[in-house]
Structures are given as structure tokens and as C-alpha cells.
Amino acid sequence: MRIETVAVHAGAAVDPATGAVTPPIYPSTTFEREPDGSFPRGHIYSRSSAPNRAALEACLTALEGGADAVAFASASAATSAVFLSLAPGDHVVAPVDAYYGTGKLLREVYAGWGLATTFVDMTDLPAVEKAVRPNTKLIWAESPSNPLWKVSDLAAIATIARSAGARYVVDSTTATPILQSPFKAGADLIVHATTKYLGGHSDVLGGILVARERGPLLDRIRLVQTAGGAVPSPFDCWLVLRGIRTLPYRVRAHSEHALTIATFLAGHPRVERVHYPGLPSSPGHEIAKRQMVMFGGMLSVQIKGGADDAMAVAAKLRVFTRATSFGGTESLVEHRASIEGPGTTTPANLLRVSIGLEHPDDLIADFAQALG
Secondary structure, eight states, X not given: OOHHHHHHHTTOOOOTTTOOXXXXXXXXXXXXXXXXSOOTTSOSBTTTOOHHHXXXXXXXXXXXXXXXXXXXXXXXXXHHHHHHTSOTTOEEEEXXXXXXXXXXXXXXXXXXXXXXXEEEOXXXXXXXXXXXXXXXXXXXXXXXXXXXOOOOOHHHHHHHHHHHXXXXXXXXXXXXXXXXXXXXXXXXXXXXXXXXTTTXXXXXXXXXXXXXXXXXXXXXXXXXXXXXOOOOOHHHHHHHHHHHTTHXXXXXXXXXXXXXXXXXXXXXXXXXXXXXXXXXXXXXXXXXXXXXXXXXXXXXXXXXXXHHHHHHHHHHOSSSEEOSOOOSSSOEEXXXXXXXXXXXXXXXXXXXXXXXXXXXXXXXXXXXXXXX
């Protein structure tokens, strides 16, 4: 089946008790056992498993073409579960421009636990190869990366990971399963922040890991999920599943709008640079054309001048909302460096922009008046 059909039907079934077409929400934390102590209906206690979470995990497994999935209360919890599947003394190769929270976990949490990390530019394949050590157990890629939207050659990095005997994880949040297939490129695990495009309405927090195959790594991650307890609520799972039903159509509209607006901004005299893989001037454009269906709904724009100039433009925007996060129906803008704080590598004059589902002409007009 095509991905539009999978998005509508995966993880969904008519409720056998009532005939309800929309899946019900099961808030119960505990489930009845049989007199002999067995649990043939599959659930014991909601920290271990629950119907709505099982449906969400089945849906993402089908969307990505994997073997299984493990849902968490946030993408940060999902990311932590991957790192907790390793052991003190293991080594990770990670992107220097990874999502700020991922780098923060590696530098400030797991370094103290004994996990070593080398941060490299993942678009520089010789640098990735050079970063590998005998104790490298994991290579983490993020493409497009946040907030510079760099595109890494996922298949080439997979070859490096296989040669090193390391697991290969791809954060594909911004691409979604609609635009990119990391398993086809050789990934072992795919990470999504379900908060973003999968939920799609800025009303739910969550994360999920999808595994290419079952085995010890997946078992370890499932143990971290159930023993650690950072699981999403039934309602959160239901909200993400609801969002996924329209995911293919929303993502295509986000992508079309973003390309239109990136093209406008790239030609504006007050703009120093636009970061968007759909622009032919983007360093990763050719790779993006090869491994993505479209180029996504995220872009960043550097305003000529400094932080104050960028903040002034953001302050004048009227259709865009000044807020963190992305992937919802509304367009958002934020001065990313001030959000990330001390130690950020994000340019001071950069605005990160999430392009929503408003008419692109209205978004262009808003930027035009803000830029002056």
C-alpha cells in the first residue's frame, strides 16, 4: 500500500466492542489477568504496555517499514534510551550541529556516566571516518540537521558504521517518514520527535524509536522504556495517531510553502543567507534530491547585521508566532541562539522558521513588511 493509505490505517482498527471507527482512548493503568495468572489480551500494567501506545508503535513501524517501535514521553527520553543502551567506556560519533538537546545530553549527562563522544561535521565523510575509534559503538546522524538544515549522505555514513561494527541511528524528525527512508539507506534505528510533524498540531509531547530489526538492541531499549517509565500517556498516543492520518498531505504542503518562501528570502537585500536544502545554492541540495522526496518545512534565515537586527525582524512579524518547536499548522519563528544559550554554535543573526499551512503569499507578505 502507498504511504497515504498506511498513514490512515496503520495502528487503527474498528473497536470490536462498539464498532467505533475512531479508536477509543484507554486510560486504564492496569489490566485484568485470567484466573491462571496469564494475560492473553497482552497488557498487564500501563508502564509496560497499553493499547493506545501499542497502536502508535504499530503505526510507526508500518510507516517506516521497520520491525518494531518503542514510544516515549518525549524525543529527549527516546534519545536517552539509545545512549542508555550503551555501556560506560563506549564511544559515540555525533553531529557537531545536532539538535541542541542531543548534544547537551551527550556533553552534560552521559559524559559523566562514562560515554565518550566525538562531534564531527556529518557532511564531511572523511571526518566521520577519522572520528571512528576501536570502541565506537554508535554513529548518530541527523538529516536535515537543526537549525542549519545540513544534509548528510545517509547511505555513505551507513557504510562507515558497518565497517566500524557500530550501530547507526538517524534522527529523521524534520524529514518524517513521508520525505525520507533511513532504513533504505542502512540505518538500524530511526528517531522521531512525535511532538513535531507526526502530531502536527502543537498539542502533544512525545518521541519514538523505530528499529529495523528485533534483537538485543531493541530489547535493551524496551527495557529502558518499561523500567525507566518515560512512557507517553494514552491520550498523547491517541493525539499523535490522529495527526498521522493527515501527515502525507500536511508534509507536502509544508514543503511546498517552505520552498516558495525560501526562494523569496534568498533574493531579499536584507538577507545574508538562507539555509534550506531545496535551494539549488544549498551545499546539500544534490544529496537531498537523491535521498528525499521533497525538502521539508523548515528553513533558517540569517539577517544582515547581528542578533539585534534578527530579533527586530522577528518582532515585526504578524502572521508568524514567536515560539519554540516546529511542525504544527501555524508558522513559527525564533531567534535560535538566544534559545540555546551559552555555548551555542548557531549564528547570532539566525532566525529558525517553521513554515505552517497558511497561504504562502500571506507568509511572504509578512516577511516583506518585517524586513522593510
